[in-house]
Amino acid sequence: MDFDLTSDQEQVRKLARDFADREIAPGARERDRNETFPADVLKKMAPLGLLGGPVPEEYGGIGLDFIGHALVTEEIGRADSSVRTTLSVQISLVELTILKFGTEAQKRRYLPKLCSGETLGCFGLTEPEAGSDATKIRTSAKRDGRDWILRGRKMWISNGSVSGMALVFAQADPAKGHRGITAFLIDREESPYGSQGLHGKLGLRSSDSSELILDDVRVPADAVLGEVGEGFKIAMSALDSGRYSVAAGAVGVAQACIDAAVTYSTQRQSFGKPIAGHQLVQEMIADMVVETEAARLLVWRAGDLKNKGRPSTRETSLAKLYASEAAQRAADNAIQIHGGYGFSDEFPVERYWRDARVNRLYEGTTQIQKLIIGRFTTGVDAMS
Numbered sequence: 001m002d003f004d005l006t007s008d009q010e011q012v013r014k015l016a017r018d019f020a021d022r023e024i025a026p027g028a029r030e031r032d033r034n035e036t037f038p039a040d041v042l043k044k045m046a047p048l049g050l051l052g053g054p055v056p057e058e059y060g061g062i063g064l065d066f067i068g069h070a071l072v073t074e075e076i077g078r079a080d081s082s083v084r085t086t087l088s089v090q091i092s093l094v095e096l097t098i099l100k101f102g103t104e105a106q107k108r109r110y111l112p113k114l115c116s117g118e119t120l121g122c123f124g125l126t127e128p129e130a131g132s133d134a135t136k137i138r139t140s141a142k143r144d145g146r147d148w149i150l151r152g153r154k155m156w157i158s159n160g161s162v163s164g165m166a167l168v169f170a171q172a173d174p175a176k177g178h179r180g181i182t183a184f185l186i187d188r189e190e191s192p193y194g195s196q197g198l199h200g201k202l203g204l205r206s207s208d209s210s211e212l213i214l215d216d217v218r219v220p221a222d223a224v225l226g227e228v229g230e231g232f233k234i235a236m237s238a239l240d241s242g243r244y245s246v247a248a249g250a251v252g253v254a255q256a257c258i259d260a261a262v263t264y265s266t267q268r269q270s271f272g273k274p275i276a277g278h279q280l281v282q283e284m285i286a287d288m289v290v291e292t293e294a295a296r297l298l299v300w301r302a303g304d305l306k307n308k309g310r311p312s313t314r315e316t317s318l319a320k321l322y323a324s325e326a327a328q329r330a331a332d333n334a335i336q337i338h339g340g341y342g343f344s345d346e347f348p349v350e351r352y353w354r355d356a357r358v359n360r361l362y363e364g365t366t367q368i369q370k371l372i373i374g375r376f377t378t379g380v381d382a383m384s
């Protein structure tokens with residue numbers, strides 16, 4: 001892999017960086033305080049093509065390669081993790097999964113609307129009783145003639161209340177265990193589903209998190225994504241794609257922490273000099289820089305494999321695990337460097353810390369990433 005970015009990659013990074021600085025970062029604190037969904041930001045982002053970055057142009061995207069996709073995601077994550085989460089779900093969990101497993105008709109039906117922002121998508125796997133162990137989902141899919149009837153609850157669904165379509169996983173044949181799980185694309189107009197917003201979150205307060213309510217939702221036969229019984233495989237593939245985006249977003253948070261720490265530490269004085277002149281403060285900044293750059297390189301390595309169409313599950317888990325933990329440590333150091341002011345939302349670092357926390361939980365917790373890496377290393381699957 002060449003560490004020099006191409007001119008296309010540089011260009012899209014600049015586009016995303018300028019947009020993030022101008023349109024996303026300035027309103028982040030107010031949106032966080034008020035739990036306001038960033039609909040206005042998304043509306044401005046769509047015409048730039050950033051809602052469909054890696055989707056090919058023929059389906060409404062701008063055909064970014066995976067490094068370009070990571071660069072955009074990092075820049076958005078640097079400004080506001082809530083916006084980045086909306087984007088990760090829209091692009092990495094929904095659009096790229098339809099692109100990979102959808103029929104031509106499904107791609108033509110959904111991708112242009114998702115890439116243009118006309119529709120927001122959500123990804124419904126987690127349930128009140130089943131998170132890390134997705135084989136145990138209970139939402140049922142029952143045949144009724146050629147249609148399917150979906151019944152159950154999905155928990156913690158990002159974009160759930162604001163979505164116009166949902167990629168949902170349901171159990172179509174309990175006797176077959178995880179081989180009965182099937183993926184469905186639900187058009188909310190055609191097959192209305194309910195949602196209930198979840199409030200009072202520690203972080204990502206302006207991202208929409210909802211419970212999805214599937215009370216006998218009737219969907220047609222052509223709503224099945226992939227084959228009946230292929231849903232678990234599709235979910236794992238989608239999560240692999242989503243983890244890459246989470247990892248890139250976490251690098252963005254870590255970079256934001258460095259930027260804030262450098263600005264503050266070169267201005268704040270103690271013992272007759274800027275605090276950046278104290279070795280113990282420089283140590284914290286050096287730790288942040290090393291870990292952020294290591295995390296970025298792990299993301300780029302996974303992206304390089306994805307660009308080449310080679311397996312990247314192991315490398316994506318390494319990147320997601322390391323970047324999410326590094327971002328949390330960077331945010332903690334950034335608060336420390338800000339002293340008491342770091343504890344107030346006068347400065348953004350407390351939000352970075354709260355927002356970084358969820359990266360260690362969603363799209364497979366830190367423990368689940370370790371089990372995946374352990375399985376690749378030892379050949380023993382601790383999750384079966």
Ligand SMILES: Cc1cc2nc3c(=O)[nH]c(=O)nc-3n(C[C@H](O)[C@H](O)[C@H](O)COP(=O)(O)OP(=O)(O)OC[C@H]3O[C@@H](n4cnc5c(N)ncnc54)[C@H](O)[C@@H]3O)c2cc1C
Nearest residue numbers: 123124125126130131132156157158361362363364365367
């Ligand atoms: C803000 C937010 C947004 C989210 N967005 C979405 C979304 O859009 N779509 C979606 O489907 N889900 C979403 N989720 C759900 C998220 O993916 C789950 O919360 C996550 O997978 C963990 O599942 P759980 O909460 O049920 O925890 P559990 O699975 O109950 O885990 C609890 C604890 O046990 C540990 N644990 C579990 N099993 C093992 C094991 N085998 N070995 C070691 N430790 C283990 C876990 O690591 C964790 O520490 C979101 C969650 C949040 C908080």
